[in-house]
Amino acid sequence: MNILIITQMYSQPDDVGDNKPTKTVNYFAKEWVSMGNNVKVMHCPSKFPYVYYLVPATIKDKFSGRISTMTPPIESRRNLHRDENGIDVYRFPMLKFYPGQAFSKAAMQRHADQICKVLDEQEFIPNLVVGHFANPSAELVSIIAKKYKAKSSIVFHHDCDAKEVIKYRLKENCSGIGAIGARSVTEAKEVQTNLSLRELPFICCSGAPNDAVKVAEKTCSKHAYENGIKFIYVGSLIKRKHLDVVIRAFSKVADNNDRLLVVGGGPEEEYLKGLVKELQLENKIIFTGRVSREQVLKYMKEYHVFTLISDDETYGMVYIEAMLQGCLTIASRKGGFDGIIEDGENGFICDPGNEDELISIYRRIKRLTAQERNEIGQRAIDLAIHYSEREVAERYLQDILWRND
Numbered sequence: 001m002n003i004l005i006i007t008q009m010y011s012q013p014d015d016v017g018d019n020k021p022t023k024t025v026n027y028f029a030k031e032w033v034s035m036g037n038n039v040k041v042m043h044c045p046s047k048f049p050y051v052y053y054l055v056p057a058t059i060k061d062k063f064s065g066r067i068s069t070m071t072p073p074i075e076s077r078r079n080l081h082r083d084e085n086g087i088d089v090y091r092f093p094m095l096k097f098y099p100g101q102a103f104s105k106a107a108m109q110r111h112a113d114q115i116c117k118v119l120d121e122q123e124f125i126p127n128l129v130v131g132h133f134a135n136p137s138a139e140l141v142s143i144i145a146k147k148y149k150a151k152s153s154i155v156f157h158h159d160c161d162a163k164e165v166i167k168y169r170l171k172e173n174c175s176g177i178g179a180i181g182a183r184s185v186t187e188a189k190e191v192q193t194n195l196s197l198r199e200l201p202f203i204c205c206s207g208a209p210n211d212a213v214k215v216a217e218k219t220c221s222k223h224a225y226e227n228g229i230k231f232i233y234v235g236s237l238i239k240r241k242h243l244d245v246v247i248r249a250f251s252k253v254a255d256n257n258d259r260l261l262v263v264g265g266g267p268e269e270e271y272l273k274g275l276v277k278e279l280q281l282e283n284k285i286i287f288t289g290r291v292s293r294e295q296v297l298k299y300m301k302e303y304h305v306f307t308l309i310s311d312d313e314t315y316g317m318v319y320i321e322a323m324l325q326g327c328l329t330i331a332s333r334k335g336g337f338d339g340i341i342e343d344g345e346n347g348f349i350c351d352p353g354n355e356d357e358l359i360s361i362y363r364r365i366k367r368l369t370a371q372e373r374n375e376i377g378q379r380a381i382d383l384a385i386h387y388s389e390r391e392v393a394e395r396y397l398q399d400i401l402w403r404n405d
Helices: 024-034 050-054 057-067 107-123 135-148 160-169 170-174 185-195 210-215 243-253 271-280 293-304 318-326 355-367 370-384 391-405
Strands: 003-007 038-043 080-084 087-091 128-132 151-155 179-182 230-234 259-262 285-289 305-307 326-332 348-350
Touching: 003 024, 003 135, 024 038, 024 080, 024 087, 024 391, 107 135, 107 285, 128 170, 128 391, 135 151, 135 170, 135 285, 135 318, 151 391, 160 170, 160 185, 170 185, 170 370, 179 391, 210 318, 210 326, 230 293, 230 318, 243 259, 243 271, 243 355, 271 285, 305 318, 305 355, 318 326, 318 370, 326 355, 326 370
Parallel strands: 003 038, 003 128, 038 087, 128 151, 151 179, 230 259, 230 305, 259 285, 305 326, 326 348
Antiparallel strands: 080 087
């Protein structure tokens, strides 16, 4: 099958610094190729007037932290064409004059024509057109799938609220798309309401590395906690992730031997390091910066409690990775894992950014015996081993095809 993927975010080799997008779509493309499909990716990021990139990084970081997004590097303005392990990847940036700007119908049609020209030149007729993120993918999927009479799908990433439905013409553009998806059950219900859909959108999960699932220990073998509890955070250092809340909650419950490891980078880093200094926790909280995925898994295997209680948290693979390592995983209520993680059974659920509730959860964990903690970790492993990249990519494709029939 010929699959065309259209996405606003796609990891590229010239991504620099901390402004690196998630590789979620990369992994779906990789698995679909391994299943015998022909896959082309049309990466359509936003680009801004050149003067935007001359603004000092400190100012852009403050602005990015305020709106909880990452500042795109200047490299992402350039067109690109490359092979990624059998995936034919193009980057065609779309010009915006300010973040959050919607594209006109004429601009969308011109961009769709540019993509179709490449497809026609290569005699690549898509059987399926898949999109991720509302803008610009929904409209591009609608135009291109109609041209080639292809099956179609769009997956939203918390970008289909009432305002965005109007701003990006989503009801009009999604009316002809065969399969609508979301990244969590909560988001799916919101998308169904906002788009007036008859059926609930399917859930597009992220998966953990196939190798990580294969080598994951089938029994939880965490330490007996005799040297304290090791807490860990993995993610971008941006405002909506509420790492400052994690740091303050940790400061209220930490005993002498407890530690917190912060893995990741982003525009909030200096502020967060300043907070740690203010709380006099430099000897208990360590910042690693960005590290490889392999190193993340090593850290998770060593650490005990993983916390990510951000706003609009989708079905992030980092939760699965933490659960695979037997971590006591604390996820956002109404986020991608609320309903997957059952509070107190295979993890814990907390309102995004709720410091008091997080402190309460940390104290609950501290009151548990080592055996009780390991039992929760074991139930987390038992669930996570069914969420490899391969399995979730297969389920994702099946959901799309079933809804297009």
